[in-house]
């Protein structure tokens with residue numbers, strides 16, 4: 001095996017400039033996914049059956065079809081649905097945000113159900129309204145317990161974000177592919193992209209461990 | 220202060236409370252005793268509407284709280300509850316456990332809530348624990364914090380559901396002492412308990428529940444020395 005990294009050396013900065021693009025997609029999608037995921041999980045545990053159905057239907061759609069298809073539907077379908085062509089960034093935020101909301105809502109639902117029933121009763125007995133009970137008492141405990149799963153979700157989001165390549169966003173993946181096309185050397189730039197993803201995932205893993213340890217203080 | 224009329228509670232086909240009526244005066248201390256599964260917890264939990272009664276009425280200070288339009292959150296602010304398993308908020312310190320509801324619900328300022336919380340912690344003998352997390356406390360300490368947390372809302376009634384049943388024997392006394400001194404302040408208290416000695420000493424009245432019915436209701440001296448019903452006699456024979 002002969003690796004010729006010197007041929008692509010001049011292009012490495014160009015690939016590295018894809019990092020902020022990837023991070024932007026991941027960050028915005030994670031926020032959308034988390035907030036919407038909390039809302040969906042609350043619908044899922046509601047006693048009102050139609051709310052359960054809506055949330056379950058939502059989840060089944062986004063889990064039942066490929067992510068790359070969802071991305072293409074949103075991006076290429078926007079002129080027909082909205083009457084305007086949305087930007088690649090917006091399509092990426094939407095597709096990844098809506099998709100991870102489906103997964104995150106399942107994780108959070110499990111976390112909420114695992115919190116001791118007595119916590120809810122103790123809060124209610126003090127006259128705390130439902131919203132406060134959820135936000136201040138139940139969710140913090142639920143999220144602490146599911147933190148490893150949430151970090152996992154963030155990690156797969158980071159890796160999956162590479163499919164934005166197909167709608168033309170200049171992320172790490174797309175840039176390494178372009179460099180490959182220009183230099184007729186695909187192996188090295190894509191290997192380099194792999195290294196970047198790996199480092200990002202490792203950083204997330206360590207970050208998750210640090211947060212987890214800090215939250216375990218009360219154990 | 221509290222009037223209960225023909226209170227019934229079913230879980231599906233299971234009739235847990237079969238029509239219970241009684242009245243509780245301000246400052247009264249009630250001991251609620253009876254065999255396991257007789258409906259004591261359910262009875263207590265109906266009073267702050269943690270369980271919705273199937274039938275019957277409950278008045279709290281002339282307000283019919285079993286009515287649909289009653290703001291049950293408002294009522295709960297005046298009814299403190301202490302659970303067998305404490306249910307302290309594990310992610311909050313002792314002090315935060317006490318200040319959370321007064322700040323959130325009663326909109327007390329933080330300074331005021333903290334001042335009041337510290338006062339209560341002193342009363343239950345735990346002022347040195349304010350920045351500990353609940354998992355660092357013994358069972359007896361947890362239950363004293365739970366009592367202080369309920370008192371922080373300044374309730375007019377306190378409900379206790381077997382507050383010492385989950386405790387190691389050597390910790391029962393410290394919790395009963397706190398409850399005793401609370402009784403002396405004139406707090407209205409409903410206590411589900413298996414501590415017969417405590418009931419005899421502190422209660423003004425004993426309610427004996429069996430199979431969802433209020434079988435007997437009398438002063439403790441009377442109840443313990445001279446129970447009227449056969450069921451109460453059988454029960455006392457077993458526990459005393």
Ligand SMILES: Nc1ncnc2c1ncn2[C@@H]1O[C@H](COP(=O)(O)OP(=O)(O)O)[C@@H](O)[C@H]1O
Nearest residue numbers: 230233235253254255256257258259260261262
């Ligand atoms: N949420 C519930 N669903 C179904 N049955 C219940 C529920 N809570 C209590 N019960 C039943 O009601 C009966 C009385 O329970 P409880 O009030 O807890 O009795 P006690 O406190 O006197 O031991 C028991 O038979 C119990 O199994």
Ligand SMILES: [Mg+2]
Nearest residue numbers: 259260261381
């Ligand atoms: Mg009970």
